[in-house]
Amino acid sequence: MEHTDPTEHPRPLLRRPWTSLDGEWEFAADPDLAGTVGGIAFDRTIRVPYAPETPASGVHWTGPLNRAWYRRRLPGRAGDRRTVLHLGAVDRVCDVWVGGAHVASHEGGYTPFGIDVTDHLADDGADLVVRADDDPLDLEAPRGKQDWRDEPHEIWYPRTTGIWRTAWLEQVAARHxxxxxxxxxPxxxxxxxxxxxxxxxxxxxxxxxxxxxxxxxxxxxxxxxxxxxxxxxxxxxxxxxxxxxxxxxxxxxxxxxxxxxxxxxxxxxxxxxxxxxxALRSVEVGDGRLLVDGRPVPLRLVLDQGYWPGTGATPPDVAALRRDLELTRALGFTGARKHQKTEDPRYLALADRMGLVVWAEMPSAYRPGPTASARLLREWPEVVAAHRGHPSVVAWVPLNESWGVQEAEVDHRQRGLIRALAAAADALDGTRPVSANDGWETLGGGVLGIHDYEQDPAVLGERYATAADLERVATGRRPDGYLADLDRAGVAGRAVVLSEFGGVALRDPADEGWGYADATSPEDLLARYREQWAAVHGSSALAGACWTQLTDTYQEVNGLLTMGRVPKADLEELRRATLGEA
CATH class of the missing domain: 2.60.40.10 (Immunoglobulins)
Structure with missing residues (x-):
């Protein structure tokens, strides 16, 4: 058997020898949706797997794209072996032609899919054409942090259209x-x-x-x-x-x-x-704590949105994924909450080997409605199936801050969607707890995730100090008017995690970026960071917390690191504050 490195393979949990298709492809932008598979003019090239909106792609498209076309040559038949084409992720509706024949359609921008293309290959190969439709104004589509405006604003970032994860081939027997x-x-x-x-x-x-x-x-x-x-x-x-x-x-x-x-x-x-x-590994909630193999695990997490300069949501290489995890550990965190995106499977393979935990999250739709519900119910199970084999993944987050279920307090259909997505994770996996709607307005689940950007550490500490305090939070309305739990069910045995807090920016005053608060110097950032973590460590009842965020992300400059992964304060002092040693 030919051995392959799981941290380099695009499908770490089922590995055979593989051939990357990343690199230069022909490309055509089709914002007017006018092109046809036989008539579109490929007038430029693109570097796959980077989205056309990124500089690394060589296209650096600005404005609405709507539709993207890709073309390259596939190699010829591999004897009596079958040739399977894999696309790691294509945002959002993808159609594939090989040798002029339509061979597949796939909807959903965050999950991988494969196609047996053997019967459409000649001895000297065939042309592969990929079409990706992604309407930037479709707010009922799962889209995560992708902006619908021409320019990024507030917490939304440049769009990711078309192929944005590795494309590859493998040869298999008919019986495989x-x-x-x-x-x-355990x-x-x-x-x-x-x-x-x-x-x-x-x-x-x-x-x-x-x-x-x-x-x-x-x-x-x-x-x-x-x-x-x-x-x-x-x-x-x-x-x-x-x-x-x-x-x-x-x-x-x-x-x-x-x-x-x-x-x-x-x-x-x-x-x-x-x-x-x-792995021999179990995850459950007991006595208000997250238990791995029956033992409490400290949840010192960092919010990780997974964007890089020049390459957007696609890592520049596997080394960049490894570096992010190394920095996560160096800062004292036990893991990351991957926020509003699915991450490259090689990130999960690295986390599996480094002993870091990951919360896996579904990118949200923004506008409630039957179309959004149907799309989420279709794509979320695919996300669960793609992640469930990785021992580092210890929690599911199908919804965030009621995005796409904004009227759940009064709309029983939206409540039903919250429950259905949590139930889907339980049905398809059943080995990890769920934070059904992380932030507020949750229902059920094993984790009660709370987002709170209170900047006064004394107030933060008092709010979550004891089990009685958590019960008050879980049964009442927050200062912003939201219910923590739509049923006012209380903690009810769940692990309560302060799953977003902090968000302190350090920026040039002339910079248009923002954070939830502004530090005036590296020393001030460190002091604020130390005080807020001390408030969390002072709680006798919280199961853990997640700091916002690991890196600056475009205009949101509240990272502990710049977008280029440069620490904004002394790394060792930040680590000691995370651990509660400062």
Whole structure:
């Protein structure tokens, strides 16, 4: 089996050799929606996977784009192997043609999809054409922080149209492994695995190995008749050492179980081989705390919006993802809340290996309505499916601050959407808590996320000091008039997290950027940061908190780092303040 690095692979949890299609493609802008697949004039080039609005793309489009066209040549047939085209993310409605034939449509700008294009390839290849429609004025579309105006304003940033994540190819047999889903139980040291095949097979064998380092933990062979195989594997000896060393926990030395799977035909032919990984890790809420493997985990999180200078929502490379996680740890945080975007799967693979936790969030729609609800209910399950295999992901956030459900207090349909999105995460995963509507106006879920940009640390400390204080917050109206919980259900056993606070900017007075408060110097920023974290650490009841934010993001300049990842105050002093040591 050819080994691949999961932190470099665009699909870390199901890896085969792959070929990147990133690089120069032909491109055409079509703001009037007038082009046709055979008639559009490709009059420039673009550097994939960067969105055309970014300088890195080479296009640097300004204003509404509406529709983007892409074209490049695909290689010819790979013998008797099938060729699968993968698009990591295309915002927002995508159609694909190969050799002039329409082969796929996909709606949703934040999830990956693949297409078997073999039957449309000639021996010398075929033209691939991708069309992306993304109406900037469609406020019922899940769009995260993408602005609908020509220029970014307030908390909204430049748009991300078309291809914005890696495009790639892989060759597979007709009979191959299509998906692998894992669930590890740290209490019993058992691993459940579900393997889905592309087509039903008869009389084949599935060979599965689990390792940690050089130690072989499981070596299983099972006959396959059908398209789904489910197995339970016992790993370790059940003793004290294995119950400690084999578990994934946040921190510098998380344990991962590397997997090799082989599908072998009855005559001994190896049909498919893939690599994957999993972990023995549980996440639950107990006694008002987030528990990983049954033990409380300190939630010192940072809001991470995942934008970079020149490349926008797409990281410039894997090293940039690694650097963000290294800075997150260096600042004393135990993880990140990825805000209003889905992140590159390689970020999650790195977090898995670095022992940092991640809250996974659905990019919001802005205008309530049946169209927005239908779109969210369709795309959110795809987001859950794409993230659920990563042990670093410890919480789901389907909605933020009632964006797209602004009338939920009086509209039962919007309440129903909040509940339905939370229920979808439970149904498709069920191993992580949900913050159903993070910020305010939540319903149910295992996490009660509260956003509060109060700048007076004394007021902040008093507001969340004790369990009784949290109960008052959870049953009443906030100072801004919102209910923390639409049912006024109280804490009700949930972990209460101050999931946005801070937001202090340090900027040049001539700069048009903004924050929730302004520091006058690096020393002032550090002092404010230290005092606000001290108020959080003084609470006996909060399960954790999330500082806004890791980096400046365009005009929102309240990052601890500039958008170029330069610290605004002494890094070590910031770390000590995060830990409550200052």
């Amino acid at each position: 492994i299509a998906d692998v889903q894992w669930r590890g139980d 209490r019993t040291l058992r691993v459940d695995v579900r393997v889905e095949l592309a087509v039903p097979v008869s009389g084949a064998r599935l060979h599965l190995r689990l390792r940690t380092g050089e130690r072989l933990l499981a070596d299983d062979v099972v006959r396959v008749d059908g398209a789904v195989v489910e197995r339970t594997l016992q790993v370790g000896d059940g003793g004290f050492d294995d119950r400690h060393r084999l578990l994934w926990r946040p921190g510098p030395d998380p344990a991962l179980l590397d997997a090799e799977l082989a599908l072998v035909a009855e005559d001994g032919e190896v049909l498919d081989e893939v690599e994957s990984y999993t």
